Amino acid sequence: xxxxxxxxxxxxxxxxxxxxxxxxxxxxxxxxxxxxxxxxxxxxxxxxxxxxxxxxxxxxxxxxxxxxxxxxxxxxxxxxxxxxxxxxxxxxxxxxxxxxxxxxxxxxxxxxxxxxxxxxxxxxxxxxxxxxxxxxxxxxxxxxxxxxxxxxxxxxxxxxxxxxxxxxxxxxxxxxxxxxxxxxxxxxxxxxxxxxxxxxxxxxxxxxxxxxxxxxxxxxxxxxxxxxxxxxxxxxxxxxxxxxxxxxxxxxxxxxxxxxxxxxxxxxxxxxxxxxxxxxxxxxxxxxxxxxxxxxxxxxxxxxxxxxxxxxxxxxxxxxxxxxxxxxxxxxxxxxxxxxxxxxxxxxxxxxxxxxxxxxxxxxxxxxxxxxxxxxxxxxxxxxxxxxxxxxxxxxxxxxxxxxxxxxxxxxxxxxxxxxxxxxxxxxxxxxxxxxxxxxxxxxxxxxxxxxxxxxxxxxxxxxxxxxxxxxxxxxxxxxxxxxxxxxxxxxxxxxxxxxxxxxxxxxxxxxxxxxxxxxxxxxxxxxxxxxxxx
Numbered sequence: 001x002x003x004x005x006x007x008x009x010x011x012x013x014x015x016x017x018x019x020x021x022x023x024x025x026x027x028x029x030x031x032x033x034x035x036x037x038x039x040x041x042x043x044x045x046x047x048x049x050x051x052x053x054x055x056x057x058x059x060x061x062x063x064x065x066x067x068x069x070x071x072x073x074x075x076x077x078x079x080x081x082x083x084x085x086x087x088x089x090x091x092x093x094x095x096x097x098x099x100x101x102x103x104x105x106x107x108x109x110x111x112x113x114x115x116x117x118x119x120x121x122x123x124x125x126x127x128x129x130x131x132x133x134x135x136x137x138x139x140x141x142x143x144x145x146x147x148x149x150x151x152x153x154x155x156x157x158x159x160x161x162x163x164x165x166x167x168x169x170x171x172x173x174x175x176x177x178x179x180x181x182x183x184x185x186x187x188x189x190x191x192x193x194x195x196x197x198x199x200x201x202x203x204x205x206x207x208x209x210x211x212x213x214x215x216x217x218x219x220x221x222x223x224x225x226x227x228x229x230x231x232x233x234x235x236x237x238x239x240x241x242x243x244x245x246x247x248x249x250x251x252x253x254x255x256x257x258x259x260x261x262x263x264x265x266x267x268x269x270x271x272x273x274x275x276x277x278x279x280x281x282x283x284x285x286x287x288x289x290x291x292x293x294x295x296x297x298x299x300x301x302x303x304x305x306x307x308x309x310x311x312x313x314x315x316x317x318x319x320x321x322x323x324x325x326x327x328x329x330x331x332x333x334x335x336x337x338x339x340x341x342x343x344x345x346x347x348x349x350x351x352x353x354x355x356x357x358x359x360x361x362x363x364x365x366x367x368x369x370x371x372x373x374x375x376x377x378x379x380x381x382x383x384x385x386x387x388x389x390x391x392x393x394x395x396x397x398x399x400x401x402x403x404x405x406x407x408x409x410x411x412x413x414x415x416x417x418x419x420x421x422x423x424x425x426x427x428x429x430x431x432x433x434x435x436x437x438x439x440x441x442x443x444x445x446x447x448x449x450x451x452x453x454x455x456x457x458x459x460x461x462x463x464x465x466x467x468x469x470x471x472x473x474x475x476x477x478x479x480x481x482x483x484x485x486x487x488x489x490x491x492x493x494x495x496x497x498x499x500x501x502x503x504x505x506x507x508x509x510x511x512x513x514x515x516x517x518x519x520x521x522x523x524x525x526x527x528x529x530x531x532x533x534x535x
Contacts, residue, residue: 047069047071047072048071049069049071049122049123050069050071050122050123050143050145051067051069051123053122053123053143053145053419054067054123054124054125054141054143055067055125057125057139057141057422058125058126058127058139058141059127059128059129059137059139060127061129062127062128062129062130062136062137063128063129063130063136063430064126064127064128064138064430064431065126065127065128066124066125066126066127067123067124067125068123068124068125069122069123070121070122070123070124071122071123074118074119074121075119077113077118077119104198104199104200105200107197107198107199108194108195108197108198108200111194111197111198112194114151115151115152115190115193115194116151116152116153117144117148117149117150117151117152117153117154118151118153119151120144120145120148120149120150120151120154121142121143121144121420122143122144122145122148123141123143124140124141124142124143125139125140125141125143126138126139126140126141126431127139128430128431130430131356131357131426134428135426135427135428136426136427136428136429136430136431137357137424137425137426138412138423138424138425138426138427138431139422139423139424140421140422140423141420141421141422141423142420142421142422143419143420144419144420145419146418146419149419149420152186152187152190154416154420154421155183155186156182156183156186156187156190157180157181157182157183157363157364157414157416157421158180158181158182158183158231158363158364158416159416160363160416161359161361161362161363161415161416161417162361162362162363163360163361164179164360164361164362164365164413165232166179166232166234166265166365167179167344167345167346167365168337168338168344168346169265169321169334169335169337169338169344170236170334170337170344170345170346170367171238171330171333171334171337171342171344171345172337172342172343172344172345172347172348173238173239173240173241174236174237174238174344174345174367174369175237175238175239175260175368175369175371175372175375176235176236176237176367176368176369176372177234177235177236177237177345177365177366177367178234178235178364178365178366178367179232179233179234179235179265179364179365180232180233180234180363180364181231181232181363181364182231182232182233183231184226184229184231185226185227185229188226191207192207195207210222211223218276219276220272220273220276224272225272225273227269228268228269228270228272228273229266229267229268229269230266230267230268230269230320230321231267232265232266232267233264233265233266233267234264234265234266235262235263235264235265236261236262236263236264236265236334237260237261237262237263237372238260238261238263238330239257239258239259239260239261239369239371239372239375240258240259240260240261241258241371243258243259244256244257244258244259245257245258245259245308245309246308247308247379255378255379257375257378257379258371258375259309259310260309260326261325261326261327261330262325262326263323263324263325263326263330263331263334264323264324264325265321265322265323266321266322267320267321267322268317268320268321268322269320271297271317273322274297274315274316274317274322277299277315277324278297278299278315281299281301281313281315282299284301285301288300288301289301289302289328291316295318295319296316296317296318296335297316297317297318298314298315298316298317298318298328298331299314299315299316300312300313300314300328301313301314309326310326310327311326311327312326312327312328312329313326314326314327314328314330314331316328316331316335318335319338345367350369350370350409351367351411353426354367354409354410354411354425354426354427355411355426356426357424357426358411358412358413358424358425358426359413359415359422359424360413361413361415362413362414362415363414363415363416364413364414365411365412365413365414366410366411366412366425367410367411368408368409368410368411368427369409370407370408370409370428372409373407373408373409374407376407377407408427408428408429409427409428410425410426410427410428410429411425411426411427412424412425412426412427413425459511461510462509462510462511463511463528463530463531465510466509466510466511466513466526466528466531467531467532467533469507469508469509469515469526470515470523470524470525470526470531470532470533471533472501472502472507473497473501473506473507473515473517473524474523474524474533475500476497476500476501477492477497477517477520477524478520479500480492480496480497480500480520481520486520487520488519488520488521489519489520489521490519490520491517491518491519491520492517492520493517494506494517497517509526509527509528509531511528511531512528513526513527513528513531514526514527515527
């Protein structure tokens with residue numbers, strides 16, 4: 001076909017136009033597909049899960065985000081455990097008595113799982129977001145659906161969030177405080193119920209005797225004590241920076257720490273426990289210092305012990321709480337803070353910083369001051385350096401695990417909500433790093449302990465093997481002298497002794513030492529120190 005140049009040019013332009021249109025269409029299509037991919041909604045799980053319920057409580061866009069659905073894992077687990085009974089009971093060589101005990105044990109575990117409410121756990125979530133550099137807001141949520149969570153797992157730690165009264169009594173120098181609800185009567189009732197259903201006579205017998213044993217030891221009625229408890233307990237540690245005390249060390253090195261104070265707190269409904277402790281203290285020391293006021297009963301017993309710290313064992317009852325502390329001064333300060341006469345922990349800048357965006361009501365709280373972390377790290381570092389003093393490798397490993405500038409501190413509140421346990425808190429420890437550090441630190445610590453011991457064991461083994469070689473050389477030397485009628489001053493060669501040694505071979509020191517055979521009257525020697533028949 002004969003085409004004119006103009007015709008050819010038109011066709012080329014037409015093809016170019018069509019190609020451009022196709023290319024643009026493809027680009028638009030790709031762009032739309034890309035945008036569709038970016039805006040694509042999340043897939044919906046074919047299995048029911050609590051993703052939306054759990055993640056709605058978490059912080060997205062942070063440094064750590066975790067969700068785990070447990071519905072498929074924990075659903076009906078009590079029945080699965082019960083089903084494993086036949087597998088264990090049918091194992092060979094099991095006597096009828098053993099099968100019976102296995103059955104009872106599985107019944108107990110099955111009942112515990114079922115009554116605990118663990119099967120109601122539908123998911124777990126955790127998030128952490130850096131609100132400042134090296135400062136993280138962390139949330140954890142153990143979820144159950146509404147109208148579930150009826151087992152004792154969800155009840156013993158408190159059933160309704162409330163004002164954190166424990167915070168209102170903490171002195172400003174508090175270094176560590178842990179307060180938690182605990183329904184002891186409910187715990188005791190659950191233990192009795194599970195043991196009673198287990199059919200294990202030994203356990204039932206022990207449980208039946210426990211109240212009587214408690215009464216004989218304390219002169220208190222078990223049931224009366226349970227009735228007197230108010231369901232809240234606390235532990236408080238203070239560090240007084242104005243009073244530094246020396247810590248005894250087995251070396252000439254000196255270590256000083258702030259003077260500690262320790263206090264146990266229990267919410268009570270009456271004076272049952274205080275009255276009994278009062279009797280015991282007066283019996284131990286008639287000179288007990290007594291304070292009896294309308295709002296305070298306190299008993300103090302000084303202990304003249306050769307200790308670097310002040311120790312005045314004190315028991316007090318005030319405002320529905322029982323206090324047991326190392327000094328009466330500590331309790332007086334707690335009561336002053338509680339009444340508003342003195343500023344407490346809540347007034348400090350450290351606590352205000354840590355309490356930002358943390359729940360004000362709950363069932364448990366934990367406070368850890370940076371001063372506490374630094375003090376513990378200081379003691380640990382000193383102890384580890386002493387234990388690793390003669391081993392530079394071990395010392396280096398220990399030092400790498402300790403970071404004084406990163407002493408842990410934080411504040412966390414946990415609450416039992418209508419849909420499970422929700423915790424929120426602030427601190428300088430990144431959850432992901434803690435998990436990773438735990439996974440690395442434990443093997444590292446074990447290695448730090450095991451490697452030097454392994455090296456030492458290897459050295460002992462090598463020394464023993466060498467000494468055994470020297471014994472063989474000496475025995476071969478004596479036999480050579482006897483058969484060859486050689487004098488005590490004669491010195492055989494290695495070739496002379498090979499016929500008298502195993503496999504006609506001269507032994508070699510496992511650590512690479514050189515052997516000196518020496519004359520018949522002398523013991524052979526190794527060039528490695530400690531490898532000697534005389535040791």
